[in-house]
Amino acid sequence: METQPPTAVTHAQAVRDGRVKAADLCRQALDHAEALGGDRSGFTRLLRRRAMLRAEAVDKLVEAGLDPGPLAGVPFGAADLFDVSGEITTAGSGTRHDAPFASRDATAIRLLEAAGAVLIGTQNMDEFGYGFVTMNAHFGTTRNPHDPTRVAGGAAGGSAVAVATQVVPFSLAFDTNGSLRVPAALCGVIGLKPTYGALPRGGCFPFVESLDVVGALARDLDDLALVYAILRDGASEREAGREPVRFGRLMSWFDDNIAEEMRAPLHAFWNRLGRITFELEHSEIARAAASVIIAAEGGSLHRPGIEQDPMAFEAPVRGRMLAGILLPSEDYLRAQRFRAWIQERLRRQFELCDVLFTPAAPGYAPTIADPVMLFGGEPIPARSHLGIYTQPISLMGLPALVLPLAGDFPMPLGIQLISAAGNEPVLFRAARELIDQGLCAVPGLPAR
Amino acid sequence: MAETKPNAARPTEASVRTRLAEAGLDVPDPCVTETLANLLVLQDHVATLRAFPLDPRSASALRFEA
8 A cells, every 4th residue: 555645734743743853854855856866856956055044944943932834844846937035037048047146035935935834946847938848958858757758748847746756745836828737737746726816926937927827736635725825825715615516527629639548537537527518618719819928928028038149049939939029919919808808708607517627638748759749630749739728727817726537547647627716715625525536646656 | 991811821931031120130040930830820829819709899908807
């Protein structure tokens, strides 16, 4: 029988009780990351000195009889687009090697460390968030922990891998168009993309301001719920409710292009939940609008860098930015208008159903050697298409939670749960139900 | 009266080179090819968007609250 690894909650309780030293937890996490190496730990930079000082401070609070907080001594990592005081925020780009040091920590990091957590390092991502594979020309390729010949997913692949390999119980990440949901699905961990605007983005390097949200990844649902509550910083939240959660499967766009290995498990999952289906109208248009907004905002944001030295960017990234710069403003405004329009229509979407579900990614992680997937029966680059089921949800601003399907699969398969805006509590309740029913579970790693 | 055509003319390397120059961007040749490939994808997305008959007065392009 597999032994469950300690969670953030159990780690913190042990530190608060004085049974475990935060400094020991921190050292173990750093040593684990170093032993795995950057491509397998997900980390591109370890902050050993800062982390050990912080962990020792937590231990001193405990020794003084004070409470360091609900995440006392829990090590965590953050995607390298969150500012860390005294460090360069690279956002996964070699173009930022000479950028100024951050003068303070990002708001999300400050909130987590105020609750006792200890940041141990920053994690790999696709350059400036452009991509679903975390194959980074500047910082290397992050490998899938279930099969190192396969991609981790992206853009926040390093954050998912760090959790899957148990280097840290949770990672702070971001989601623009599926950036944390896709790697959560491919690496077999739990990921939360909150409602647009729900969590503070202060000190985050922007990707697409119209879509960017701060989120988190974890192996344990209660850990994720705790991190989310801390990041909300006391903001009021909807009551979770007690009625059974009403599930529905999204069809049409979300039923096309599903890989063979996903279809039967998804069908079985749907059978267990009552075979209810719904349509989320205009999803294809939502995906198109998201793509237009990303290109236009990305092009505008990075134009100074492109003008200075376009060849310093990865080829797929600069091509997309340059195309975005050439996009007529009328098309960008049309996309924004559609976004506001569909958001208004969505108010009625959840009258008959609490949680909609879709695949989080089409199937297993593609290989690093040949990172393609099938779309319309044709092989296309996974880098730009793995988020086909996450992109429309981003445009709509809805919260989503990714969970691994339970089962003896060669590679993880992820389900995306979606709720009404601001109703993250029902997502957590639904996820708990699915785990308790044995329909979803975080898989262990294959024995080496 | 002007009419919106969802399927505009496909860009070419020559037209992309001209548009980049008009936008004040002087980039090496490989960038032109990469830009063209991305513009072709974007053009499909734009065509999908333009085909949806959304009245410009029915929603604001400058406000969004999820």
